[in-house]
Amino acid sequence: MSAILLPLTEGTSVDWEGFDAHVVRTFDANLVPAINMDTGYGNLIDAGTRIETLRRTQSLANGRDFVAGAFVGDQAGADFDRSSYAASMEQIQSFGGTPIIFQSYGLAHQSDDQIIQAYEAIASDCDSFYAFELGQMFAPFGQIYSLDVYEALMGIEKCLGAKHSSLSRELEWQRLNLRDRVRPSFKVLTGNDLAIDMVMYGSDYLLGLSTFAPDAFAIRDELWLQGDSRFYELNDLLQYLGTFAFRRPVPAYKHNAAMFLKLREQIKTSLTYPGSPERPSSDLDVLSQIREDLQRLIGVHATPLVV
Numbered sequence: 001m002s003a004i005l006l007p008l009t010e011g012t013s014v015d016w017e018g019f020d021a022h023v024v025r026t027f028d029a030n031l032v033p034a035i036n037m038d039t040g041y042g043n044l045i046d047a048g049t050r051i052e053t054l055r056r057t058q059s060l061a062n063g064r065d066f067v068a069g070a071f072v073g074d075q076a077g078a079d080f081d082r083s084s085y086a087a088s089m090e091q092i093q094s095f096g097g098t099p100i101i102f103q104s105y106g107l108a109h110q111s112d113d114q115i116i117q118a119y120e121a122i123a124s125d126c127d128s129f130y131a132f133e134l135g136q137m138f139a140p141f142g143q144i145y146s147l148d149v150y151e152a153l154m155g156i157e158k159c160l161g162a163k164h165s166s167l168s169r170e171l172e173w174q175r176l177n178l179r180d181r182v183r184p185s186f187k188v189l190t191g192n193d194l195a196i197d198m199v200m201y202g203s204d205y206l207l208g209l210s211t212f213a214p215d216a217f218a219i220r221d222e223l224w225l226q227g228d229s230r231f232y233e234l235n236d237l238l239q240y241l242g243t244f245a246f247r248r249p250v251p252a253y254k255h256n257a258a259m260f261l262k263l264r265e266q267i268k269t270s271l272t273y274p275g276s277p278e279r280p281s282s283d284l285d286v287l288s289q290i291r292e293d294l295q296r297l298i299g300v301h302a303t304p305l306v307v
Contacts, residue, residue: 001067001189001206002031002214003039005257006053007267012274014049016056018267022211023060025266029218031210033057033066034100038138039208039254041273042069042102054095061096067130067206068092070099074141078106080118086125093127100130100163100206108143115145116152123158130189130206131162137250138165150175154183161187163206167246169195176202193242193253197235199224208253209242212260216298234297241290244283252277259284263291 004026007018026033035053036042042050057066070088072081081104089099101107107118122129131153134142144166145153153159164172172190179186180202190196190203199205199221210217216238223231245256255272256279262270263284272278 001034001204002026002029002210002217003034003037003206003208004053004057005211005254005261005267006040006045006049006273007258007261007269008271008273009268010271012046012049014052015268016052018261019053020056020060021266022261023057026214027060027064029214031214031218032064033061034068034206035066035097036069036071037100037206037208038069038134038251039211039257040069041254041276042071043073043139044273044275051091054092054097057097058095063096066097067100068095068097069102069132070129071102072104072106074104074106076105076109076141078104080104080106080110080114082118082121082125085122089122089126089129098128098130098160099126100132102132103134103139103142105141108141108145112146112149115149119153119156119159123156126158128158128160130160130187133162133164133166134191135166137167137248139251144171147174147178151178151182154179154186159186161189161204163189163191164203165191167192167194167250169198172198172203173201193246194239196239196242208257209238209245211257212241212245213238213264213294213298216294219298237290237293237297241287241294244286244290249277252279255279256283256287260287260291263288 007015009015072084092099133144136142187204189206190198193209220234245253259270261267
């Protein structure tokens with residue numbers, strides 16, 4: 001799965017042509033688009049934009065699977081807002097998507113027993129869903145759960161998997177070991193953009209980094225599937241991009257993503273959404289070099305492959 005950046009023309013005006021093309025490129029790479037995630041400013045956009053991204057993605061999907069963030073905004077100390085989550089999930093499902101449950105203060109900042117009860121309520125209000133652990137380096141309402149909570153999520157049949165964004169290999173390895181013992185079909189979706197080789201250890205992924213170049217990730221994945229050692233060179237370059245883009249402040253990676261897609265002439269501007277941190281213009285020099293190296297590797301590796 002690959003998060004979709006929401007490109008802009010100015011202010012909060014969306015580059016819908018660029019958005020549509022980015023969703024299509026992601027589908028064409030045989031990746032599952034994930035819209036209205038952190039990468040799509042899911043915690044910042046208004047209701048009208050949220051509905052339009054869903055409508056457009058449904059149209060472009062032509063029956064193919066996609067996932068979308070179910071976000072409920074609240075404040076520290078708030079109670080779990082079940083009805084708002086149910087409404088968000090229903091909206092996503094009405095457009096043919098599968099919800100990914102963004103955390104909120106009311107959901108994630110409870111006791112373990114209360115968190116588990118909340119997810120059981122969520123399950124009763126939808127057809128199926130993915131959970132989401134979000135480290136606070138990404139958003140202040142995030143929380144990394146205990147392994148007891150994670151195991152309880154595996155016990156909820158409608159919970160198909162969980163995106164794990166702690167940026168910690170150790171915590172993710174613990175979840176993979178638990179998955180293998182308890183529910184092998186449960187998807188551990190790495191969100192560790194500083195360790196995208198977690199696919200080598202059994203993780204699936206839902207990355208923000210893959211929004212920079214879904215075509216390159218598709219080739220990388222195919223090389224790994226085929227046991228082709230060229231995987232490592234391409235993975236190393238993509239990891240360099242991830243290490244650069246996901247430096248502190250981590251949420252500013254979205255500005256780097258816009259810069260990179262603009263350098264690739266795939267969106268109109270390199271603007272980031274108001275309220276999201278920005279990167280200095282000097283980043284363009286590094287991103288431009290990475291783009292050139294990536295185009296070279298894509299050209300070399302794509303030739304013998306059918307992706």
